[in-house]
Amino acid sequence: MSSRDVLVVADVQRDVLDDTTLELLSVGRGLAAAAEGQLMCVVLSADGQPFAESLSAADRLLLVNDVQLTVYSPGPYVTALQEVIAAEQPGVILVGGTSIGWDIAPLLACRLQAPLLTGCLAVQRQGDGLSASVSFCAGKMMADVHIAKLPAFLMVMPGSSRATDEVGRARVEIRVPSAPLAAEQIRFQEWVLPEPGDVDITQQSILVAVGRGIQQEDNVELAEELARVLHGAVCASRPVVDQGWLPATRQVGKSGMTVKPKLYLALGISGAPEHVEGMKGAGLIIAVNTDPNAPIFDVAHYGAEIDALDLLPALVEAVSAKKV
Amino acid sequence: MNIAVVVRQVPDLIESLDIDSTASALDWESISFIVNECDDHALEQALLLKEANGGTVSVVAFDFGDVENTLYTAAAKGAERLVKIPCETHRHPSPWTAASWYAQVIRDLAADLVLVGVQAHDEFDGVLAPALATALSMPYLGVIRGVQAGSRPTTVAACKEFPRAVRARMEIELPAVLGILGADRPPRYVPVSRIRNAMNTVHFEEPGLNVPLGESPVSVCRLYPPVSGTHAEMIAGSEAEAADRIADILVEKGLLS
Numbered sequence: 418m419s420s421r422d423v424l425v426v427a428d429v430q431r432d433v434l435d436d437t438t439l440e441l442l443s444v445g446r447g448l449a450a451a452a453e454g455q456l457m458c459v460v461l462s463a464d465g466q467p468f469a470e471s472l473s474a475a476d477r478l479l480l481v482n483d484v485q486l487t488v489y490s491p492g493p494y495v496t497a498l499q500e501v502i503a504a505e506q507p508g509v510i511l512v513g514g515t516s517i518g519w520d521i522a523p524l525l526a527c528r529l530q531a532p533l534l535t536g537c538l539a540v541q542r543q544g545d546g547l548s549a550s551v552s553f554c555a556g557k558m559m560a561d562v563h564i565a566k567l568p569a570f571l572m573v574m575p576g577s578s579r580a581t582d583e584v585g586r587a588r589v590e591i592r593v594p595s596a597p598l599a600a601e602q603i604r605f606q607e608w609v610l611p612e613p614g615d616v617d618i619t620q621q622s623i624l625v626a627v628g629r630g631i632q633q634e635d636n637v638e639l640a641e642e643l644a645r646v647l648h649g650a651v652c653a654s655r656p657v658v659d660q661g662w663l664p665a666t667r668q669v670g671k672s673g674m675t676v677k678p679k680l681y682l683a684l685g686i687s688g689a690p691e692h693v694e695g696m697k698g699a700g701l702i703i704a705v706n707t708d709p710n711a712p713i714f715d716v717a718h719y720g721a722e723i724d725a726l727d728l729l730p731a732l733v734e735a736v737s738a739k740k741v
Numbered sequence: 742m743n744i745a746v747v748v749r750q751v752p753d754l755i756e757s758l759d760i761d762s763t764a765s766a767l768d769w770e771s772i773s774f775i776v777n778e779c780d781d782h783a784l785e786q787a788l789l790l791k792e793a794n795g796g797t798v799s800v801v802a803f804d805f806g807d808v809e810n811t812l813y814t815a816a817a818k819g820a821e822r823l824v825k826i827p828c829e830t831h832r833h834p835s836p837w838t839a840a841s842w843y844a845q846v847i848r849d850l851a852a853d854l855v856l857v858g859v860q861a862h863d864e865f866d867g868v869l870a871p872a873l874a875t876a877l878s879m880p881y882l883g884v885i886r887g888v889q890a891g892s893r894p895t896t897v898a899a900c901k902e903f904p905r906a907v908r909a910r911m912e913i914e915l916p917a918v919l920g921i922l923g924a925d926r927p928p929r930y931v932p933v934s935r936i937r938n939a940m941n942t943v944h945f946e947e948p949g950l951n952v953p954l955g956e957s958p959v960s961v962c963r964l965y966p967p968v969s970g971t972h973a974e975m976i977a978g979s980e981a982e983a984a985d986r987i988a989d990i991l992v993e994k995g996l997l998s
Contacts, residue, residue: 531958605909719987
């Protein structure tokens with residue numbers, strides 16, 4: 418155990434390992450190697466053994482197996498993770514910017530009075546501390562920061578690093594919590610799954626995506642019309658779903674769906690990192706936004722600095738004409 | 742149920758973000774502020790809970806930016822108590838510092854439930870909502886989309902959002918802090934006339950605090966706009982010209998059938 422070591426917190430929910438964990442292992446390997454430390458990965462679940470092969474890139478794989486970790490509740494998760502941190506004393510704890518990560522990393526950072534960074538895109542050792550580049554203001558601003566005091570919690574932006582493809586020989590260690598875990602104050606009740614029947618946007622080859630620039634619910638119909646002409650479907654960024662203009666099943670991004678269509682036409686979408694994470698694999702990305710500095714133009718192949726609402730009728734007409 | 746809602750002012754990202762002469766901070770004096778979007782949803786969720794189950798809604802905010810208009814709007818929507826915390830600079834303190842000050846105020850409100858936006862887009866050296874829960878010694882659950890009354894008067898039921906439109910319904914013992922991503926319904930519209938009326942009829946509670954910015958455990962060396970290695974090939978011209986060019990691209994790529 419050493420502050421040179423790095424601990425990756427695996428993100429497992431509904432028996433599925435989130436891809437971000439493999440990205441964290443890649444980041445963690447670099448940080449551990451730079452300090453000649455070990456890379457550890459902890460899995461909090463009822464039985465972590467099925468994930469051992471996927472996480473073999475770590476030097477040590479710590480499986481905290483407990484029936485109270487079958488489904489997520491912050492109490493048991495934080496208690497179990499705090500115990501691992503106390504035993505191993507890692508200098509860096511890497512957590513994904515996921516639904517669980519947004520709870521446990523800041524809660525533990527507060528409990529341990531340790532620094533916390535969100536939106537990390539790059540991180541390296543600097544002396545006894547760390548330097549990092551973080552993204553904030555929805556991807557419109559970057560900060561180079563320094564942390565002098567370790568341990569530190571780093572929430573790494575999903576998609577900011579390649580997933581590790583290292584096949585290692587992690588030593589598997591089973592950990593048993595020292596005291597019974599209990600979800601006393603916050604209890605899981607049930608999973609609420611999306612209602613069947615809506616369009617599955619992950620299976621569409623053409624997506625017309627609308628964001629805040631669509632301005633009002635009535636304008637979604639303009640995008641629907643374009644989608645009909647293109648034989649595609651309409652999807653959205655989070656603000657549109659938050660407004661109730663489209664169902665959650667149409668949301669693209671880290672907390673929604675990950676899509677890889679042949680064409681992704683982004684209309685009035687700024688391109689916050691959480692959204693880009695869900696669509697950057699599209700074959701062709703065309704972005705339309707009035708803001709020339711919108712981050713979406715950094716991932717798009719083609720862009721137009723135009724009001725999407727002005728473009729839509731003209732585009733329906735132009736596409737219809739070319740099809741004839 | 743007594744519900745406290747934290748409402749923060751954040752930079753309006755529609756406007757340009759300027760960096761000050763130190764190159765290590767935003768030029769807060771030049772920034773236009775808006776209500777943090779998740780906090781606006783937190784307020785809406787609080788009002789929905791109150792309307793369905795009774796109780797009161799108190800809104801707490803630091804005094805900078807457009808905070809008075811924000812608080813009057815909250816009153817016009819139905820919030821009963823408006824607390825404005827004096828703040829010595831035109832920016833939000835670090836999440837760590839802010840949490841301790843919000844906690845002082847919220848303790849006095851005797852809130853059963855504290856709703857805060859799960860994230861503010863100008864935070865990167867901490868997260869307010871769980872820090873506030875820690876300061877209040879209350880349980881915390883974040884990334885919440887929708888809160889209802891629980892099976893008992895001392896609980897609420899909340900849906901925690903996961904990828905692929907999956908949600909986990911959780912029951913939470915009160916008092917608690919919840920980090921709101923979205924309310925059960927979008928934030929309500931309130932007519933200007935009601936906001937004007939609120940300006941004439943409501944008053945702010947201003948606790949005798951004077952909040953310093955506080956130290957962050959993270960030192961900022963440099964701020965800069967993101968520099969991308971790639972950028973879209975931009976299509977120039979009018980809407981009709983751009984539409985024509987996009988249609989041509991789709992034809993070239995074999996995407997029109």
